[in-house]
Structures are given as C-alpha cells and as structure tokens.
Amino acid sequence: MVFLGNSAIGKxxxxxxxxxxxxxxxxxxxxxxxxxxxxxxxFVLAVAIDKADEGGDSKEEKxxxxxxxxxxxxxxxxxxxxxxxxxxxxASGSGEGSRKASISTYVISGxxxxxxxxxxxMLGQVSKGFWFEHIQAIVISEGAAKQGGLQPLIDLFHRDTxxxxxxxxxxxxxxxxxxxxxxxxxxxxxGMFLARSLRLYKKNPHVPGWIPGLEEATQATDNKKxxxxxxxxxxxxxxxxxxxxxxxxxxxxxxIDEYATKGTAFFSASEKSAIITIECPDHPGKIxxxxxxxxxxxxxxxxxxxxxxYTLDIGMKGNLGESQCGIQHDAMDDAMxxxxxxxxxxxxxxxxxYAFHIYQGLQVDPGDFAAKLRAHQPLxxxxxxxxxDEAIFPNVSLLPSVNVTIENIxxxx
Amino acid sequence: xxxxxxxxFVLAVAIDKADEVKEVETxxxPNGTKRYRVSLQILKLASGGExxxxxxxxxxxxxxxxxxxxxxxMLGQNSKSLWFEHIQVIVISDxxxxxxxxxEILDFFKRDxxxxxxxxxxxxxxxxxxxxxxNPPSKEPGGVYLANIIRLHLKNVHVAxxxxxxxxxxxxxxxxxxxxxxxxxxxxxVVKLSGSAVFKKDxxxxxxxxxxxxxxxxxxxxxKSAVVTIDSPKTPGYQVVFELFRHDxxxxxxxxxxxxxxTDDITMYGNIGELQGDTSLNDTLDPEYxxxxxxxxxxxxxxxxxxxxxxxxxxxKVDPVSRFATKLKSHxxxxxxxxxxxxxELYPTIPLYVSVNVSIRNIxxxx
Numbered sequence: 116m117v118f119l120g121n122s123a124i125g126k127x128x129x130x131x132x133x134x135x136x137x138x139x140x141x142x143x144x145x146x147x148x149x150x151x152x153x154x155x156x157x158f159v160l161a162v163a164i165d166k167a168d169e170g171g172d173s174k175e176e177k178x179x180x181x182x183x184x185x186x187x188x189x190x191x192x193x194x195x196x197x198x199x200x201x202x203x204x205x206a207s208g209s210g211e212g213s214r215k216a217s218i219s220t221y222v223i224s225g226x227x228x229x230x231x232x233x234x235x236x237m238l239g240q241v242s243k244g245f246w247f248e249h250i251q252a253i254v255i256s257e258g259a260a261k262q263g264g265l266q267p268l269i270d271l272f273h274r275d276t277x278x279x280x281x282x283x284x285x286x287x288x289x290x291x292x293x294x295x296x297x298x299x300x301x302x303x304x305x306g307m308f309l310a311r312s313l314r315l316y317k318k319n320p321h322v323p324g325w326i327p328g329l330e331e332a333t334q335a336t337d338n339k340k341x342x343x344x345x346x347x348x349x350x351x352x353x354x355x356x357x358x359x360x361x362x363x364x365x366x367x368x369x370x371i372d373e374y375a376t377k378g379t380a381f382f383s384a385s386e387k388s389a390i391i392t393i394e395c396p397d398h399p400g401k402i403x404x405x406x407x408x409x410x411x412x413x414x415x416x417x418x419x420x421x422x423x424x425y426t427l428d429i430g431m432k433g434n435l436g437e438s439q440c441g442i443q444h445d446a447m448d449d450a451m452x453x454x455x456x457x458x459x460x461x462x463x464x465x466x467x468x469y470a471f472h473i474y475q476g477l478q479v480d481p482g483d484f485a486a487k488l489r490a491h492q493p494l495x496x497x498x499x500x501x502x503x504d505e506a507i508f509p510n511v512s513l514l515p516s517v518n519v520t521i522e523n524i525x526x527x528x
Numbered sequence: 529x530x531x532x533x534x535x536x537f538v539l540a541v542a543i544d545k546a547d548e549v550k551e552v553e554t555x556x557x558p559n560g561t562k563r564y565r566v567s568l569q570i571l572k573l574a575s576g577g578e579x580x581x582x583x584x585x586x587x588x589x590x591x592x593x594x595x596x597x598x599x600x601x602m603l604g605q606n607s608k609s610l611w612f613e614h615i616q617v618i619v620i621s622d623x624x625x626x627x628x629x630x631x632e633i634l635d636f637f638k639r640d641x642x643x644x645x646x647x648x649x650x651x652x653x654x655x656x657x658x659x660x661x662x663n664p665p666s667k668e669p670g671g672v673y674l675a676n677i678i679r680l681h682l683k684n685v686h687v688a689x690x691x692x693x694x695x696x697x698x699x700x701x702x703x704x705x706x707x708x709x710x711x712x713x714x715x716x717x718v719v720k721l722s723g724s725a726v727f728k729k730d731x732x733x734x735x736x737x738x739x740x741x742x743x744x745x746x747x748x749x750x751x752k753s754a755v756v757t758i759d760s761p762k763t764p765g766y767q768v769v770f771e772l773f774r775h776d777x778x779x780x781x782x783x784x785x786x787x788x789x790x791t792d793d794i795t796m797y798g799n800i801g802e803l804q805g806d807t808s809l810n811d812t813l814d815p816e817y818x819x820x821x822x823x824x825x826x827x828x829x830x831x832x833x834x835x836x837x838x839x840x841x842x843x844x845k846v847d848p849v850s851r852f853a854t855k856l857k858s859h860x861x862x863x864x865x866x867x868x869x870x871x872x873e874l875y876p877t878i879p880l881y882v883s884v885n886v887s888i889r890n891i892x893x894x895x
Contacts, residue, residue: 299607300572300586300587301536301570301572301586301607301608302572303607307607308607309607310607311607311608312603312604312605312606312607315603315604315606315607315608315609318600318603318609319600319601319603319604321555321600321601321604322603322604348552349552350550350551350552351552353550353552353553353605354605355552355553355604355605356604356605357555357601357604372555372556373555373556373601374555374556374557374558388600389600390594390596390597390600392557392558392559392560392593392594392597393559394559394560401632402559402560402593402594404594404596404597404636406596435639436596436636436639436640437594437595437596437635437636437639438635438639439593439594439628439632439633439635440632462558462559465558466558469558524639525638525639525640525641526638526639527702
C-alpha cells in the first residue's frame with residue numbers, strides 16, 4: 116500500500132476502491148429492501164373466536180360459511196375465527212371528486228380447528244398479508260370457551276412472535292363476531308374501542324382491570340391460578356363491558372356480576388376509585404353515594420391449629436359524592452357524617468362478603484387467598500395445597516374490617 | 529397530558545324516568561332501584577370516522593338511582609374517560625320531577641367539582657333523551673345549540689332565562705326560594721324553548737305559558753326588549769306592534785292598617801315596530817292617534833301582567849322566584865317578621881295594582 120500510495124496508479128485504485136466500497140455499503144444501509152406502505156398492509160385489530168356452528172342460520176350465512184371453508188386433513192370444524200381488519204384509505208383526487216382520508220374496519224372469517232391453519236387459509240380472502248403486531252383485543256364467545264377451554268383458543272397468540280403481550284381478552288355470552296362488526300359511535304376502529312374501554316377500570320370497578328390481557332392470562336394459567344376475563348355484551352347497538360368470566364385450569368366456570376367484580380376489587384386492593392351507594396338512614400328510599408379516593412387494604416392469612424382464616428383490614432378515604440336527600444340534609448353535622456361513614460363501611464363489608472361467598476360457591480380462589488397463605492404461612496400451605504380449591508377454600512372464613520373517612524362533603528350551609 | 533380527541537366531553541345530560549330497563553346497558557345495584565335513566569351527549573372529535581352520517585355527537589345511557597354510580601358504570605360503554613367541565617345543559621323530564629324534588633336530581637351536579645355553575649337547566653314534558661338526541665340543522669353540536677337558545681331571552685319575552693342556570697338554582701335552594709326554569713319541548717324535528725316550569729321550593733308545580741312568562745317579566749322588570757301587539761283601533765282585524773326599548777319598573781310593597789298590597793309602576797319607551805292595517809287610516813304622524821295607541825298598549829301590558837298575576841296567585845299559589853317575599857322583607861321588615869311563617873297561604877290573597885305608561889318615540893314612517 117505504501118508503494119501504491121506513492122504512484123499515480125495507486126491514487127486511481129484508491130478512488131475506485133472507495134467508490135466500490137460506498138456503493139456496496141449503500142446497498143446494505145438503504146433500509147428499503149422490505150418497504151411496504153401502510154395502506155398495503157392488513158393490520159388485524161381484533162380477533163373473535165366463536166363455535167363453528169354459532170351465528171346465522173340463513174341460507175346466505177350458510178353459503179358464506181361454505182365459501183370460507185377449506186378441506187381439513189386433520190381435526191374437525193370446531194371454531195369460527197374472525198379478524199377485524201383496519202382499512203386505511205388515503206386521500207385522493209381534488210375538486211368535486213376528491214375523497215378524504217378515512218379509517219374504517221371490516222371483518223373476515225374462516226372455520227376450522229387450528230387457529231394457525233385458519234389464519235393461513237384466510238389469506239385466500241385477502242390481497243395483502245396480515246400484520247398482527249397491532250391486535251388490540253381477542254373476543255371469545257362463551258360457546259367456544261366451553262367447547263375446548265381457553266388454552267386451544269389463545270395458544271397461537273402467545274406462541275407466535277408477531278403477537279404482543281398487551282392484547283386484551285374479552286368474553287361474551289353471544290356471538291363474538293358481532294362485537295367485531297360493531298361500529299363505535301365515536302368513530303374509532305372497534306378494536307381500539309374495546310382495548311381502550313378496559314383501561315377505564317380505575318374509575319369503574321365493575322370492570323376487572325387487574326388481569327386484563329394475554330400476558331396475565333398466560334401467567335395465571337402457568338401458575339395454575341384462576342383466570343379472570345372481562346365480560347362484554349352487545350344488544351342492538353349498545354356494547355357494554357362489565358362483570359367477569361372465571362376460568363379454572365383453562366375451563367370456563369361461570370360469570371360473576373358487576374357487584375361481585377367490585378367486591379373482588381376491594382379484597383384485591385385493585386380499585387383506584389369507586390362509588391359506594393347506601394340508603395340514607397334518615398330518609399328511606401333515598402340514596403347517598405360515597406366516592407372512594409384513597410385506600411389502604413391488607414389481607415392477612417391466619418392459622419390457628421387446623422383452622423385457616425383471613426382478616427381484611429381496609430381504611431378508605433373519600434368524599435360524599437351525592438346525596439339525593441337534597442336540601443333536607445345538613446351534611447355539616449358531624450354526627451350525621453359519622454353515621455354515613457359507618458353505613459358505607461357496612462356496605463363495603465357486605466360487598467366483599469357477597470363476592471367472597473360467590474367464589475366459595477364456585478370453588479374458585481380468585482388468587483389472592485392461596486398466594487397469601489403460601490407466602491405467610493408456608494407450612495400450612497404445604498399441608499393444604501393439594502385440595503385447596505375443592506375442600507379448604509370453600510370453608511375458610513374472611514373477617515373484613517372497614518374504616519371509612521369522609522374528607523369532603525361538597526356542600527355548605 | 530391527554531389530547532383533546534382522547535377525552536369524551538359530555539355536552540348535555542338528560543334525566544328521564546327509567547320506564548324501560550335495557551339489561552345490557554345497566555348493572556347489578558346493591559342499593560336503590562332502577563328509578564332514573566341518565567343519558568349523556570358526548571362530543572365526537574375523532575376525524576375520519578367509520579360512520580357516513582355527519583353527526584357531531586352521540587348518546588350513551590344507563591339506568592339506576594345514584595347518578596354518580598350510573599356515570600361511573602357508563603365507562604363500561606366508553607373507550608375514553610368522561611369529562612364534565614363542558615356540560616352545556618341538563619334536560620330533566622317532568623315525569624321525574626313529579627316524584628322527587630329538583631334538589632335530589634341536581635345534587636351530583638351541585639356537589640361534584642368538575643361541574644360548572646353556568647350549566648343551563650331545562651324541563652320538558654316529553655322525553656329528555658330525545659331532546660339531547662336532536663341534531664340541529666345548523667350542524668352545531670346539540671348541547672351547544674340547546675344552551676345558546678336561552679341566551680336570546682333578552683329579546684324573547686316568552687322565555688324567562690335570566691338566573692336560571694345551575695349556580696343560581698343552587699342559590700335558590702340555599703335561600704329556600706321558589707324557582708322558575710325554562711321549559712323546552714320537541715315534536716318531530718322542532719325544538720322550542722318557551723314558557724316556564726314553576727317550582728315551590730324544589731317541588732315541581734306545573735307550567736306557566738308564554739303569555740304568563742311575558743306578564744311576569746313586565747311585572748318584575750326583567751325584560752330588556754319586548755314586542756307588544758294590539759288590534760288596530762282604526763282598522764280592526766289588523767295588528768299594531770309596539771317594540772319596547774327601555775323601561776322603568778318599580779314593584780313596591782305597601783302596608784296600611786295591617787293590610788299588605790303591592791303597586792307596580794311602569795313606564796315604557798319604544799317604537800312602532802309594525803303596522804299591518806291601511807297606513808293612511810292609521811296615521812302615526814298624527815299625535816292624537818299616537819296617544820290613542822300609547823293608551824291601548826298600556827292597557828294590553830296591564831292585561832298581560834294581571835294574567836300572569838292570576839296564573840301565579842290563583843292557579844299555582846306560588847310566589848314566583850319569591851320576588852314578592854323579598855320585596856316585603858327589604859321594604860317592610862317588621863311586617864315580614866309577622867307574616868313570614870304564613871307567607872305561602874297569605875300570598876294568593878295579596879292584591880297587586882298596576883299602572884303603565886307607554887311613550888312611543890319613533891314611528892318608522894314618513895309622508
């Protein structure tokens with residue numbers, strides 16, 4: 116090189132070498148080798164899983180299903196899988212014939228047993244490849260969940276690398292595909308609407324917020340814990356999330372209502388805010404509402420001889436949110452405020468025990484009780500862990516103690 | 529930080545009786561019954577939506593008893609949290625008010641820190657939800673449209689709109705005063721604000737029609753402008769219209785030998801606003817004819833006031849917005865102390881003497 120560097124040939128060679136080097140590097144760093152515009156991708160926003168025979172019986176529906184079908188070498192026609200796909204339409208034209216950019220969704224379906232096989236067969240219905248990185252929610256119908264449990268339904272979603280852990284899970288007693296076809300009045304794509312709705316659990320304890328997604332469901336299944344999934348229902352044009360579906364070892368156990376869901380939030384300390392209503396002690400038939408703003412909750416496992424029991428100590432602070440006794444009340448009266456505090460505490464206790472007894476009746480530990488015993492009383496846990504759900508948990512006692520403080524009353528004299 | 533389009537702004541609230549409970553939209557209630565239906569009108573800010581129809585708002589509804597509990601449960605139907613700082617109007621169905629007091633319904637709005645005092649409150653005899661579902665032809669969001677109607681009360685004597693919002697209503701509750709709220713009605717695609725819902729303390733009594741509302745505004749001097757019509761004295765069957773611009777109104781209580789009565793002295797200044805008869809017969813350039821018209825207008829205004837007085841005194845037995853009581857309390861405190869406990873029974877028997885003087889300034893006409 117020293118020799119070349121001193122000659123005229125050497126200089127030319129250096130220039131050539133440099134040029135070749137630049138061209139070669141630019142080939143690799145362009146980043147365009149797999150470029151695909153957004154509108155050329157089919158983003159799947161939500162997934163619905165129904166039983167294969169669920170849905171319309173009309174001739175049109177049946178014809179549609181027969182086209183969606185494929186010949187299956189193995190397995191049966193167990194599930195009806197639907198994808199909600201984001202349609203991005205760019206703005207085009209100018210003047211009168213112009214069209215604004217818009218976002219909408221449409222739903223396509225397939226029938227089979229393997230989710231992966233159905234997915235690949237559904238490519239026969241579309242012109243672009245599916246992209247799963249942006250799935251927001253998976254809606255499972257009760258029928259599909261009862262048919263083979265949760266595991267076969269979500270296996271693909273936690274095995275495939277394209278899927279994200281934050282996908283939300285929902286369950287419905289009706290047809291799941293219908294929920295994908297619902298167009299929210301706010302104009303958002305349906306999948307986004309469902310996922311965002313679940314994020315409001317902090318203010319709405321009627322929604323189980325603490326185990327909302329695929330990650331938590333997978334973890335709970337791995338740890339042999341109860342899986343709790345939000346319930347969503349659609350009637351006419353109303354979609355509502357509220358209540359919980361319980362799964363034990365992957366099997367669907369049943370639903371619990373909003374009141375029990377709220378009770379669960381109280382003993383799991385997963386609520387951020389809540390509205391607790393009581394009947395006014397002085398004006399029967401009139402409602403008072405306490406708005407919970409802060410709480411300290413402690414669930415403790417105790418073992419006394421053979422007996423296992425739990426204490427639940429809760430301190431709640433909040434405001435008087437509503438008093439429908441209206442102007443008849445003097446909320447500045449300390450004695451009155453104290454009376455309301457005691458009644459709210461009683462109502463919280465009632466709510467907790469309502470939820471707890473439902474879990475005992477279903478022989479399903481929501482997760483908190485076994486975990487506490489294992490952590491704090493490992494010896495007792497070793498003794499009972501084999502028959503915890505069936506024999507021990509339904510017979511343990513829960514002793515709640517609730518202390519409520521009303522800080523602001525929102526009224527004046 | 530939260531972007532505007534990530535917030536669900538509530539623009540209007542409707543409160544109805546829960547005549548039909550849809551299971552999907554409601555929840556299991558530990559206390560209370562399914563007594564009310566609360567509907568929220570939410571502003572739609574997302575662009576490029578899926579719906580073809582260009583509406584600015586959409587409605588979500590729920591049933592229950594505590595309004596706070598219903599609102600929080602409604603989050604199960606929404607993807608974004610609800611923001612109440614921009615509520616424009618609360619529409620209440622009178623079916624609800626026949627069962628419970630106004631203060632019970634408004635308690636949540638009065639107590640919560642997110643609410644503003646300038647929220648307008650209307651009462652309807654029909655379904656309140658239908659009114660907030662109405663899409664105005666002007667394409668404004670429904671709640672904004674509804675709230676803006678009342679701002680025109682200064683020129684529309686059929687609407688008693690001053691001091692009827694949430695802040696003033698709360699003051700009336702605190703002062704144990706009677707209340708008047710504007711009435712709103714809807715039929716097909718017509719929404720109209722006129723007349724008033726009358727409350728004794730917070731109990732709904734009934735409606736006063738537009739004529740009684742006009743009379744009350746003249747009586748208390750709360751009108752800014754008004755249009756008064758009479759039959760033309762020279763060409764019967766045709767109308768002459770007086771446009772009021774300015775007025776001096778004085779409602780005074782008197783106590784003589786233990787007898788209470790009120791006088792209402794009014795002087796009004798304005799123009800001839802419209803004359804539908806033959807202008808050569810109705811010669812408004814003739815000062816004598818103008819005097820005849822002034823007297824006729826004064827008579828008509830008196831008649832309007834006496835009509836309102838009859839409606840509130842004889843039919844409803846309610847001292848409107850407790851104005852007569854306030855006057856007596858400030859001008860004749862000793863008498864007030866004696867009668868305040870029986871005021872509700874006494875008020876319908878107290879006479880009112882009205883004297884009206886009309887002065888026509890401009891005629892809008894030439895020869």
